[in-house]
Structures are given as structure tokens and as C-alpha cells.
Amino acid sequence: MPRSHGSEIDRLIQLLARLPGLGPRSARRAALTMLKKKDAVMRPLAAALTTVADGVVACEICGNLDAGSPCHVCTDPRRDRTTICVVEDVADLWALDRSETYNGLYHVLGGTLSALDGVGPEDLAVGPLIRRIQEDGVTEVILGLGATVDGQTTSHYLAERLSEAGDVRVTALAHGLPVGGELDYLDDGTLAAALRARNTIGG
Amino acid sequence: MPRSHGSEIDRLIQLLARLPGLGPRSARRAALTMLKKKDAVMRPLAAALTTVADGVVACEICGNLDAGSPCHVCTDPRRDRTTICVVEDVADLWALDRSETYNGLYHVLGGTLSALDGVGPEDLAVGPLIRRIQEDGVTEVILGLGATVDGQTTSHYLAERLSEAGDVRVTALAHGLPVGGELDYLDDGTLAAALRARNTIGG
Structure with a gap:
């Protein structure tokens, strides 16, 4: 026993x-x-879990998880409503929003295309994205997908679908050295991408 | 913001x-x-936290945390009631009990003596331990405290108090190589202890 x-x-x-x-x-x-902090941690955590489980829903517009739908990003009047950043997952949305460098709207795709895992376009929120672009006056879509094979495949697929769907500028996050990255620790793919995307500096 | x-x-x-x-x-x-597994994880976790917060108490005899007091260790009729293992913390009690090599009772001290942190004998469950020894027919007390300076100081203090309190054998966990430990990764103190406590093997 x-x-x-x-x-x-x-x-x-x-x-x-x-x-x-x-x-x-x-x-x-x-x-x-x-157990040693029942009133400081245990009971508040139980209450917070119940509150969140009961109250948090996926935003009907962008797919973000929030206390209400539409979420606080989609309803924020200070946001630039002409730009949508497409992300794979809610975690990516939160990460981008934490960086406080982006002030537009988001669209959670719910994954990436993957032949291996049998994920096709119909499994992702592609249709709703195209509807948003056609109906909401969006002028730029930033593809904020991961720099993985599946992420890049999905980016190419979306760029094609979006250019067919309407007059919208499609951009993608830049590839290059991560800030603080040391060259000799970086993989060849990153180095090659950083070299290809090199910029003129100074005079 | x-x-x-x-x-x-x-x-x-x-x-x-x-x-x-x-x-x-x-x-x-x-x-x-x-959030993605509300019904599989989030709600059950909230319920489990509430159940444990409401139901779990410290055992009045040994200090273990359990659904009732006395705890299931203290009330288990298959346990050897003549031996008590003194531990610092409930975590240590659980660790020893998981090892399934000990079949006696426990006593949670609630810490170790520490001049630096101002912890004296009156802050630990020393009095209740001595009462248990005097009243419950205990013949051996195993000091299962950590091999730290405070742990060892506390062990020496307890050994003295217990020998005054009654006719009880006081033992301590052995020091030596941890199982799987490689010599060249071990500290000098452990090696010295293992050497001092060396055993004759074979013929």
C-alpha cells in the first residue's frame, strides 16, 4: 500500500x-x-479560480480571454482600429501586449497550419479574420506568428488569402538577433536571417 | 498605465x-x-483547495497535517507506537513516510533552534514531545533533523533534554554518502562524516 x-x-x-x-x-x-497560509493564499486562490472559471470567456471578435466579450482590447477606444496583429495563441497576445509597443487590435488564430498534426485552414480562425478585414476598415495586418516552419508556412498562406480578400497591407515581424543575443550562441538560421535583413546605419 | x-x-x-x-x-x-481546461483542471482545483482549506487541520498529537486530528499516522493500529521520529517540518514527515522504510510515529518540531532567527526551545514543540515520551511508553526517539548547523544544534539540545526526561533511547539519522552520490561531487563535510562512520564489510 x-x-x-x-x-x-x-x-x-x-x-x-x-x-x-x-x-x-x-x-x-x-x-x-x-496549508500554512490558508487565509493568505489557499482560500483567495480557490476564490480566484472560481471567479475566473465562471467569468472569463473568449472574445467573440479577437479570441482573447477576458472577463467579458468583446474583450478590453477590442473595446478600448484608444486603440488603433485599422491594424490587426495575428497571433497563434492567447499567450502570444499577452506577451505582445505586455511589451507595450503595439497599440492596435489582435486576432488569435488558435494554432498554426500543420500537415503533420492534421491542422488545416478550416481549423483556424481564418474566416473570421477575413470578415474583420472586409468589414472593419482594417488597413494593415501584422503576422505575429512564430519563426517555426509551421508558423512561417501559416504566414505565407495567410498573406496569400489576405491579399485576395481585400486591399490590406500584410506585414510580418522582423527576423534577426534577439536583443542581448550573442552571435556565437545563435543558430545559423537566425544569423542568416539577420544578415539578409541588415540595415544601413550612420551616414 | x-x-x-x-x-x-x-x-x-x-x-x-x-x-x-x-x-x-x-x-x-x-x-x-x-483557462483552456476549465472543467478538467480549474474547477476541480478550486474545489480541492476549498476542501483542503476547510478540512485539513494540524494533528494535536504529532503536528502532521491531515483531514482529521489525530491524523491517520497517529491512529494507524499497524504502526509501532514505541518509536517516535522527530522531524523539523511536515514536508520532512511526508518525505520519510513516502520512503516506506519507517513504521513508527512522528513528531513535528516546527523548526530548529536558531540564535540568528531568534528561535528558542519555547518556540518549538519540545514540551509536547517530552510529554509524549513520559506518557505513551515510547522507547526510542529518532532525531530526523537536517544535517545543517541549526539541525545538528537542535539534535544535541533534544538529546540532552530527552535523556533527562526519561529512560528512552535517542538515535539520529546516519550521515554518509547519498545513494547514487559520486565522491568527487560531494563536499568535504559529507566525505569526512562518511569516513568516520565507515563500516566493516565482507569477511
């Missing part, structure tokens, strides 16, 4: 261990920390 | 980031994973 810490605590540890970044050992540590 | 993901999600991420092993980035990933 494997010894347990009592079935409720075991169940909690099992559930915590399903979160990314937590294995069985750190889930146990997390459970124990919370 | 720093951009947010909606206040409920932000609050959830903040709370998750307080767990050991999760920083702000992994808390965000965990929140996003749960």
Missing part, C-alpha cells in the same frame, strides 16, 4: 502537478506552503 | 506566482493552461 497524506491533500497535489512548471515534488511543496 | 489581462486573471496570476516553484511567467502559463 503506498502511503498517502490523506485523500484530500493527495487529490490537491495531483491537480497542482498538472499545471505546467509544477511536477509532483513542487506540487507537494506548493500544497504544503498553502 | 501597465496593460493587464483583466483584473480577475491578473489576480489569479498574482496568487499563483506566490506558490513556490512558480514565478510570474510560469504563473501566467499555468493560468492560461487552466
Whole structure:
């Protein structure tokens, strides 16, 4: 018989261990920390989980997850409504928005095309994207997909579909050295891309 | 204005980031994973947290955290009731019990003596331990404290107090090579301890 810490605590540890970044050992540590801070962490976390589970929905326009639909990005009057940045996932949307360098709208695609995983255009939010471009006065679509094979395939596919769909400028995030990146640690593909996209500086 | 993901999600991420092993980035990933698995992970986790927060208490005898007091270790009739293993923390109790090599009872001390942190004997569960030894027919106390300076100081203090308190054998966990440990990665203290505690093998 494997010894347990009592079935409720075991169940909690099992559930915590399903979160990314937590294995069985750190889930146990997390459970124990919370048991010692019931009122400061455990009960507020339970309440926050319930609130979010009940209240958070996918935005009907862009696919962002937020307390209401349309989300706070789509309803923000200070946003530039003529630009849409297409991202793979909500995590990418959050990452871009955290950088505070972009002030337009987003569109969550829900994945990338992948022959291997059997993901075709009909599995992604491509139709709604084209409708938004045709109906909402969008002048530029920035393709913010990952620099992976699937990401780039999807970018090419979207660029073609979007140019057929209407008069819209399609751009993509630049490739090059990551800020702080040292040359001898970078892969050949990045170096080649950075070299091809080189810029004139100075005089 | 720093951009947010909606206040409920932000609050959830903040709370998750307080767990050991999760920083702000992994808390965000965990929140996003749960948002995609509301019914498989998020709601069950909220329920488990509430159940544990409401149901789990510290055992009045040994200090273990369990669904009831006395805990399932203290009430288990198959346990050897003449031996008590003294540990610093509930995590240590769980770790020892998981190893399934010990079949006695436990006593959670709640810390170690520390002049630096101002922890004296009155801050630890020393009195209750001595009462258990005097009243419950205990014949051996195993000091299962860490091999740190504070842990060893506490062990020496306890050994003295326990020998005054009654006729009980006081032992401590052995020091030596960890199983799987390679000599050239071990510190001098461990090597010295292992050498001092060397055993005769073979003929």
C-alpha cells in the first residue's frame, strides 16, 4: 500500500502537478506552503479560480480571454482600429501586449497550419479574420506568428488569402538577433536571417 | 498605465506566482493552461483547495497535517507506537513516510533552534514531545533533523533534554554518502562524516 497524506491533500497535489512548471515534488511543496497560509493564499486562490472559471470567456471578435466579450482590447477606444496583429495563441497576445509597443487590435488564430498534426485552414480562425478585414476598415495586418516552419508556412498562406480578400497591407515581424543575443550562441538560421535583413546605419 | 489581462486573471496570476516553484511567467502559463481546461483542471482545483482549506487541520498529537486530528499516522493500529521520529517540518514527515522504510510515529518540531532567527526551545514543540515520551511508553526517539548547523544544534539540545526526561533511547539519522552520490561531487563535510562512520564489510 503506498502511503498517502490523506485523500484530500493527495487529490490537491495531483491537480497542482498538472499545471505546467509544477511536477509532483513542487506540487507537494506548493500544497504544503498553502496549508500554512490558508487565509493568505489557499482560500483567495480557490476564490480566484472560481471567479475566473465562471467569468472569463473568449472574445467573440479577437479570441482573447477576458472577463467579458468583446474583450478590453477590442473595446478600448484608444486603440488603433485599422491594424490587426495575428497571433497563434492567447499567450502570444499577452506577451505582445505586455511589451507595450503595439497599440492596435489582435486576432488569435488558435494554432498554426500543420500537415503533420492534421491542422488545416478550416481549423483556424481564418474566416473570421477575413470578415474583420472586409468589414472593419482594417488597413494593415501584422503576422505575429512564430519563426517555426509551421508558423512561417501559416504566414505565407495567410498573406496569400489576405491579399485576395481585400486591399490590406500584410506585414510580418522582423527576423534577426534577439536583443542581448550573442552571435556565437545563435543558430545559423537566425544569423542568416539577420544578415539578409541588415540595415544601413550612420551616414 | 501597465496593460493587464483583466483584473480577475491578473489576480489569479498574482496568487499563483506566490506558490513556490512558480514565478510570474510560469504563473501566467499555468493560468492560461487552466483557462483552456476549465472543467478538467480549474474547477476541480478550486474545489480541492476549498476542501483542503476547510478540512485539513494540524494533528494535536504529532503536528502532521491531515483531514482529521489525530491524523491517520497517529491512529494507524499497524504502526509501532514505541518509536517516535522527530522531524523539523511536515514536508520532512511526508518525505520519510513516502520512503516506506519507517513504521513508527512522528513528531513535528516546527523548526530548529536558531540564535540568528531568534528561535528558542519555547518556540518549538519540545514540551509536547517530552510529554509524549513520559506518557505513551515510547522507547526510542529518532532525531530526523537536517544535517545543517541549526539541525545538528537542535539534535544535541533534544538529546540532552530527552535523556533527562526519561529512560528512552535517542538515535539520529546516519550521515554518509547519498545513494547514487559520486565522491568527487560531494563536499568535504559529507566525505569526512562518511569516513568516520565507515563500516566493516565482507569477511
